[in-house]
Amino acid sequence: MKKLVFLSVAMAAMMMLSCGGNTHQAEREEDTVDAYDQIRDHTLYGLCGAIPSTSQLKVITDVGDTLTLDITPALENHKMLGSVRVGDRLAVMTNKNQTEASEVININLLLGDWVMPDPLDGSDEIGIRIKEGGVAESIEMTNITYRTWRIFNGKLEITSIREGGEQSEETNSFDILKLSSDTLVYKTIGKPQDEEETFEYSRWREKEQPDLHGLKLEEHQDEYMKL
Numbered sequence: 001m002k003k004l005v006f007l008s009v010a011m012a013a014m015m016m017l018s019c020g021g022n023t024h025q026a027e028r029e030e031d032t033v034d035a036y037d038q039i040r041d042h043t044l045y046g047l048c049g050a051i052p053s054t055s056q057l058k059v060i061t062d063v064g065d066t067l068t069l070d071i072t073p074a075l076e077n078h079k080m081l082g083s084v085r086v087g088d089r090l091a092v093m094t095n096k097n098q099t100e101a102s103e104v105i106n107i108n109l110l111l112g113d114w115v116m117p118d119p120l121d122g123s124d125e126i127g128i129r130i131k132e133g134g135v136a137e138s139i140e141m142t143n144i145t146y147r148t149w150r151i152f153n154g155k156l157e158i159t160s161i162r163e164g165g166e167q168s169e170e171t172n173s174f175d176i177l178k179l180s181s182d183t184l185v186y187k188t189i190g191k192p193q194d195e196e197e198t199f200e201y202s203r204w205r206e207k208e209q210p211d212l213h214g215l216k217l218e219e220h221q222d223e224y225m226k227l
Contacts, residue, residue: 041153044094046061047060048060048084050086052068057069059092074102077103081103105179110130113127114202116202126139127140128201134148135147155176155189157171174199183202184200185199
């Protein structure tokens with residue numbers, strides 16, 4: 001009788017340990033999934049296939065799917081970044097069912113040369129060149145060299161090297177606040193409030209030559225100027 005009681009207690013203990021082990025294992029697996037989910041890019045990439053209405057977009061994704069997305073959430077949250085035409089390449093944040101878009105970024109508009117007055121003296125223009133293939137370059141900047149860019153979970157990530165010291169490479173994330181054919185505004189995220197910056201760029205355009213009303217500038221004939 002005592003042996004039967006002992007065996008029953010032992011089996012119960014083993015079952016409890018087994019259940020506990022399974023619970024901890026499930027928790028570990030859930031933590032692993034959550035961690036992976038946080039580092040995975042949920043952005044949907046594709047081309048605008050059609051614009052059925054002012055609140056809908058058809059997107060042909062890079063994997064060949066055609067989605068009809070309700071862009072009302074993006075419009076209401078001011079996250080419709082750039083006007084869209086058929087054929088434009090887009091980066092889109094959607095809900096899990098991929099029926100609604102909470103953010104739409106027009107990659108075609110994002111590409112190009114973006115400049116602002118130099119904060120030091122305002123006499124020159126500095127900025128960033130955003131190129132296809134994730135390549136970024138600095139424009140007339142001596143202290144920062146831009147290297148790469150990407151859209152990650154709806155945010156703009158830019159990798160750069162700051163000149164001086166160890167010249168270490170760093171990656172910063174930015175929230176795009178405005179994007180149009182001639183304006184790009186983004187703000188740093190993930191930094192202390194006193195380190196936050198907002199960058200306001202204009203698209204670089206070649207400066208127009210002054211209108212001389214038909215007059216032509218003649219070369220100076222002074223002999224001293226020829227020396």
